Amino acid sequence: MLKLTQIHKSFGKEEILRGISLEIPRGSRCCIVGPSGTGKSVLLKIILGLLKQDRGEVIFDGVATSNFGHKEWHALMQRIGLVFQGAALFDSIPIWENVGLRFLEEGKMTKNAIREQVAASLERVRLSPDIMDKSPAELSGGMQKRVGIARAIIHQPRYVFYDEPTTGLDPVSAGAVDELIFELSDSQDQTSVIVTHDLISVRKIATQVVMLQGGKVVFDGEKAAFWGAEEEAVQAFLRRAN
Ligand SMILES: Nc1ncnc2c1ncn2[C@@H]1O[C@H](COP(=O)(O)OP(=O)(O)OP(=O)(O)O)[C@@H](O)[C@H]1O
Ligand SMILES: [Mg+2]
Numbered sequence: 001m002l003k004l005t006q007i008h009k010s011f012g013k014e015e016i017l018r019g020i021s022l023e024i025p026r027g028s029r030c031c032i033v034g035p036s037g038t039g040k041s042v043l044l045k046i047i048l049g050l051l052k053q054d055r056g057e058v059i060f061d062g063v064a065t066s067n068f069g070h071k072e073w074h075a076l077m078q079r080i081g082l083v084f085q086g087a088a089l090f091d092s093i094p095i096w097e098n099v100g101l102r103f104l105e106e107g108k109m110t111k112n113a114i115r116e117q118v119a120a121s122l123e124r125v126r127l128s129p130d131i132m133d134k135s136p137a138e139l140s141g142g143m144q145k146r147v148g149i150a151r152a153i154i155h156q157p158r159y160v161f162y163d164e165p166t167t168g169l170d171p172v173s174a175g176a177v178d179e180l181i182f183e184l185s186d187s188q189d190q191t192s193v194i195v196t197h198d199l200i201s202v203r204k205i206a207t208q209v210v211m212l213q214g215g216k217v218v219f220d221g222e223k224a225a226f227w228g229a230e231e232e233a234v235q236a237f238l239r240r241a242n
Helices: 040-047 070-077 095-099 101-106 111-124 129-133 141-153 171-187 199-205 223-227 232-241
Strands: 002-011 014-024 029-033 055-060 080-083 159-163 191-195 208-213 216-222
Touching (some): 002 040, 014 040, 014 055, 014 208, 014 216, 029 040, 029 171, 029 199, 040 159, 080 141, 095 111, 095 129, 101 111, 111 129, 111 141, 141 171, 159 171, 171 191, 171 199, 191 199, 208 232, 216 223, 216 232
Parallel strands (some): 029 191, 029 208, 080 159
Antiparallel strands (some): 002 014, 208 216
16 A cells, blocks of 8 residues: 655745645555646655655555665665656667666666566567567657556556656547556556546546645545545536546
8 A cells, every 4th residue: 555644845935735645555546636737746756756755754565765765765666667757768779678678777687588578568568579679769659658658567566657648649549558557457466546637547547536736635535436526626627627
């Protein structure tokens, strides 16, 4: 389980997060939604240790991260996969090196062993291993996104974080990415956290919906309850989205 307790974060005088508390149970697909600029990406960065909160705790499986050093973060990252906004692939290296990046950096495996892992990871995202030696620029946007997911899950992480996974994709490719997120979390017992603007995705994949606004959690509950929620902030958000 991932738990957040009273996370606060300001930049200068601007208070972005004003006490975020959440529990994301194991196996959930938690979609984090909310208006632009409410701090969704900031929250994601705090969870992943890329930004430091002013107050509050991020607790992974009972272990708080606020006093982590480099070594502890490194160990935790073995259990985490991150799918960046955009595909964020390196154009100058082939697909297999993009997907196998973490193993290449560790330097513990042979090239052939890494290529085998890459092939398996590509298959998990329904891409043919035949594309391994292509360059990212040779693939469509939807395929690049899948490659980004293959890279994030190559080490079979317990937690996978997605920042805007369907933004910029056509509806068909976006739907395929949604299906993939769904399948991966089901088949690999992953906990997924998806920051998204895309309410079609939320409808398809979420087990839990969290809405942030004004630095606070204004909704946290099951998907079915979100569309019928009485909170004015939720209703206004859904009206604007339609
Ligand atoms: N490193 C930073 N330094 C100063 N201000 C920042 C920094 N990072 C984010 N902010 C500010 O924090 C606020 C929240 O930003 P954030 O990117 O988390 O919004 P968001 O909810 O992800 O929006 P979007 O839906 O548009 O992606 C913004 O006002 C932004 O300008
Ligand atoms: Mg963002």
